[in-house]
Amino acid sequence: MSSVPSIKVALLGAGNVGSQVARMLTEDAQVLSERIGAQIELIGIAVRDTSAKRHYSANPSLYTTDAEALIDAADVVIELTGGIEPARERILRALKAGKSVVSGNKALLAKHGVELAGAAAKSGAQLSYEAAVAGAIPILRPLRDSLAGDRVTRVLGIMNGTTNYILDQMHTTGAQFEDALAEAQRLGYAEADPTADVEGHDAASKAAIVASLAFHSDFTIDDVHCEGITSITADDVQAAEADGYVIKLLAVCERDGDGVNIRVNPTLVPVDHPLANVHGAFNAVFVQADNAGELMFYGPGAGGAPTASAVLGDFVSLSRRLVLGGPGVPESSYADLSATGMSDVVCRYSVGIVVEDKLGVLANIARIFAEHGVSIETMRQTKKRDGETAHAIIRIVTHRATDSNLRKTMAVVDALDTVNEITSVIRVED
Ligand SMILES: NC(=O)c1ccc[n+]([C@@H]2O[C@H](COP(=O)([O-])OP(=O)(O)OC[C@H]3O[C@@H](n4cnc5c(N)ncnc54)[C@H](O)[C@@H]3O)[C@@H](O)[C@H]2O)c1
Numbered sequence: 506m507s508s509v510p511s512i513k514v515a516l517l518g519a520g521n522v523g524s525q526v527a528r529m530l531t532e533d534a535q536v537l538s539e540r541i542g543a544q545i546e547l548i549g550i551a552v553r554d555t556s557a558k559r560h561y562s563a564n565p566s567l568y569t570t571d572a573e574a575l576i577d578a579a580d581v582v583i584e585l586t587g588g589i590e591p592a593r594e595r596i597l598r599a600l601k602a603g604k605s606v607v608s609g610n611k612a613l614l615a616k617h618g619v620e621l622a623g624a625a626a627k628s629g630a631q632l633s634y635e636a637a638v639a640g641a642i643p644i645l646r647p648l649r650d651s652l653a654g655d656r657v658t659r660v661l662g663i664m665n666g667t668t669n670y671i672l673d674q675m676h677t678t679g680a681q682f683e684d685a686l687a688e689a690q691r692l693g694y695a696e697a698d699p700t701a702d703v704e705g706h707d708a709a710s711k712a713a714i715v716a717s718l719a720f721h722s723d724f725t726i727d728d729v730h731c732e733g734i735t736s737i738t739a740d741d742v743q744a745a746e747a748d749g750y751v752i753k754l755l756a757v758c759e760r761d762g763d764g765v766n767i768r769v770n771p772t773l774v775p776v777d778h779p780l781a782n783v784h785g786a787f788n789a790v791f792v793q794a795d796n797a798g799e800l801m802f803y804g805p806g807a808g809g810a811p812t813a814s815a816v817l818g819d820f821v822s823l824s825r826r827l828v829l830g831g832p833g834v835p836e837s838s839y840a841d842l843s844a845t846g847m848s849d850v851v852c853r854y855s856v857g858i859v860v861e862d863k864l865g866v867l868a869n870i871a872r873i874f875a876e877h878g879v880s881i882e883t884m885r886q887t888k889k890r891d892g893e894t895a896h897a898i899i900r901i902v903t904h905r906a907t908d909s910n911l912r913k914t915m916a917v918v919d920a921l922d923t924v925n926e927i928t929s930v931i932r933v934e935d
């Protein structure tokens with residue numbers, strides 16, 4: 506083994522992911538040490554309650570509530586507590602002292618990534634966070650290293666396991682939204698506050714991280730247009746199936762003129778599209794690059810052990826560099842591109858409108874679409890009877906239109922006396 510006598514590891518957090526990392530660092534310590542070329546030693550696990558029951562019980566003497574003292578005694582810090590504070594302060598404490606850090610904290614990285622990367626670059630420490638996006642799937646290292654010589658034009662995919670699990674259950678078993686969410690929480694996929702998952706914020710954090718690496722710029726979650734899945738109903742799911750689609754929460758980061766458009770929204774995906782067959786908490790990410798063409802990354806996007814695999818990969822990689830010596834390689838943000846707004850984004854749409862079932866209503870709606878330059882591809886009407894009044898549900902799929910034209914169209918349609926409700930406006934992936 507090398508002249509580095511040992512690498513002392515501090516683990517912050519022992520929840521779904523942290524406890525699996527503790528297990529791997531304990532059970533695989535010898536194998537990991539061989540791969541790194543130096544003995545590794547887990548010196549402590551910072552938790553809030555040292556007596557709490559955990560998925561994996563490490564040596565009881567390792568648990569401590571004094572995270573700061575643990576960080577100060579370590580060579581490498583693995584942060585798996587989540588949230589902004591005190592995670593941010595603790596990571597900065599480590600980086601400023603030249604200690605390398607592994608984190609899976611996408612919420613923090615998508616908000617304060619520039620500050621953290623700056624602290625790492627200043628002290629020469631390394632900051633790695635493969636676990637932050639798409640769980641076990643290697644996607645950040647490919648973007649950062651393997652594709653560093655190419656020009657990425659688009660990254661698109663399913664980047665949140667919880668919402669994919671919920672939508673998949675709604676499609677395949679007819680499960681209710683709330684039941685599927687509870688199961689995703691039980692299985693360890695969801696964030697501590699699952700609002701982050703279902704409102705799309707978790708996928709938006711990931712999209713900001715991915716876009717920053719893919720386009721060599723600094724983006725934060727504030728640069729991401731974000732819609733979650735809370736408004737998706739069983740009716741939307743059934744209507745999508747009737748038209749030959751499934752609903753997926755997609756994250757898209759793409760070159761848009763001189764900038765980058767970054768968005769997260771529910772999307773209708775044709776049933777024969779590869780993304781339609783991404784089930785459960787699996788994720789899939791497509792990357793398009795000028796020379797590589799189209800690449801697809803697929804695998805478990807959430808869960809304790811799969812995510813711990815990505816954490817350990819980062820840990821081995823940065824520990825090898827510690828053994829070799831020299832500073833970490835900073836991220837490049839030379840391109841300095843800006844995020845673009847939504848108004849010029851072009852795609853197809855599926856809309857659901859509840860109308861009074863009267864002569865001329867359909868023709869009037871079709872006319873409004875045409876007047877706004879939004880061409881209708883298909884239109885389907887079904888009867889809906891509630892109480893005295895006869896209603897119809899109109900489902901329209903449009904040809905490609907700009908986001909602004911579609912919004913203007915829907916505003917005019919919504920104002921019609923004969924329109925009861927616009928139940929959904931969902932983008933359609935070609
Ligand atoms: N669960 C997943 O599938 C998954 C996947 C990728 C990334 N992540 C990320 O990994 C991190 C951990 O996720 P998780 O699912 O293990 O969460 P979790 O809620 O199961 O575990 C977090 C643990 O950290 C502890 N903790 C919180 N604040 C603390 C503090 N100040 N000091 C000490 N301990 C504290 C909590 O008590 C809890 O035990 C989060 O940033 C999450 O976004 C999770």
Ligand SMILES: N[C@@H](CCO)C(=O)O
Nearest residue numbers: 665666667695696807
């Ligand atoms: N809550 C996240 C964990 C993985 O990042 C998800 O469901 O995808």
Ligand code: NA
Nearest residue numbers: 635638640642
């Ligand atoms: Na990953």
